[in-house]
Amino acid sequence: MPTLSPTPLPRSFYEPSAKIVAPKLLGHLLLRRTPGGGWAGGVIVETEAYLANDPACHGFRRETLRNRSMYGPPGRAYVYFIYGNYFCFNAVCAPERVAEAVLIRAIEPTFGEEWMRMNRPVREQRDRTSGPAKLCLALDIRREHDARDLCDVNTGLIIAHNEHRRRFINQHKPVITTTRIGISVAEDLPLRFYLEKSAFVSKR
DNA sequence: TAAGTGATGCAT
DNA sequence: TGCATCACTTAA
Numbered sequence: 001m002p003t004l005s006p007t008p009l010p011r012s013f014y015e016p017s018a019k020i021v022a023p024k025l026l027g028h029l030l031l032r033r034t035p036g037g038g039w040a041g042g043v044i045v046e047t048e049a050y051l052a053n054d055p056a057c058h059g060f061r062r063e064t065l066r067n068r069s070m071y072g073p074p075g076r077a078y079v080y081f082i083y084g085n086y087f088c089f090n091a092v093c094a095p096e097r098v099a100e101a102v103l104i105r106a107i108e109p110t111f112g113e114e115w116m117r118m119n120r121p122v123r124e125q126r127d128r129t130s131g132p133a134k135l136c137l138a139l140d141i142r143r144e145h146d147a148r149d150l151c152d153v154n155t156g157l158i159i160a161h162n163e164h165r166r167r168f169i170n171q172h173k174p175v176i177t178t179t180r181i182g183i184s185v186a187e188d189l190p191l192r193f194y195l196e197k198s199a200f201v202s203k204r
Numbered sequence: 205t206a207a208g209t210g211a212t213g214c215a216t
Numbered sequence: 217t218g219c220a221t222c223a224c225t226t227a228a
Contacts, residue, residue: 048223056223066212083224084209090223103223133224182223202224205228216218 006031006039006160008151014074018049018093018100023175023193025091027165030107032139033156040112040139042129043168044159045198046105048180048191050090052098055185059099069147070099077157079136079146086133089141091150091159105132105181105192106200131202172197 009028014021031041050057058080059070069078070092078090078101090101107129109116116138120128129135136142141157148155162168169175172195180192181203194201 050223058223061213064213080223081211082209082222084211084222086209086224088223105223131224180223184222207227208225210222212221214218214220 004039006153006158008153008158008160009075011073011075011151014091014093014150015095016093018051018102019191021091021093022047022049022102022191023177025102025104025159026175026193026195027162027169029110029160029162030089030104030135030139031111031158031160032141034112034115036115038112038115040109040115042107042110043162044104044107045172046192046194046201048103048105048193049093050101050103051191052094052100054189054191056180056183056187056189057099057101059101063099067099070101071097072147075149075151077145077148077150079141079143081143082133087136087142088132089136089145103132104135106130106194106198106202107135108198108200109138126199130200134202169195 031039034040058067063071073096076092090103092101094100120138129138148157177190178192
């Protein structure tokens with residue numbers, strides 16, 4: 001499973017449209033450096049794509065203070081605050097000035113589980129990271145992580161190559177493609193992707 | 205199933 | 217300046 005010295009996915013990985021990148025992120029690793037100096041996080045099992053010509057995308061209308069990082073270069077974080085309580089984490093895709101991103105909706109915890117349990121002490125392990133705001137709580141991802149470079153291991157928030165990705169996907173396939181959750185426009189687009197056999201998928 | 209939560213951004 | 221909206225979660 002693990003990599004003590006993780007290798008971030010390269011920036012070129014995020015240059016295509018989010019609709020291409022979203023399914024390709026399944027099986028890779030969302031990782032956060034802990035105060036203790038180790039890594040916490042796990043395998044991405046559910047994603048959604050938000051596109052430049054997509055009314056549900058925060059960057060659909062124009063650049064604002066909130067969505068600024070979506071308009072920046074690919075391979076950075078877009079973290080936004082929602083419902084007065086929660087943060088959600090995205091990986092910015094597509095070239096600069098093209099506002100696209102992939103929302104990470106769920107991960108399977110594999111590293112730093114003790115630290116995540118402290119951050120989000122719920123009874124059931126599968127409730128720890130089975131939702132976009134849940135995983136931000138477990139990994140203590142906040143406003144200050146917005147715009148952070150996911151390709152630079154020194155920023156402490158990365159998406160890393162999973163050398164066991166193929167095996168993980170084989171064990172958790174098939175990949176299901178369906179409509180996105182919690183939106184009120186463009187509800188019919190097939191832009192949500194998840195691994196059918198993962199217990200951490202937020203909703204079926 | 206519904207309420208809580210407050211920043212955001214569009215309309216005024 | 218005001219106010220509806222919101223890529224969610226939790227407790228019922």
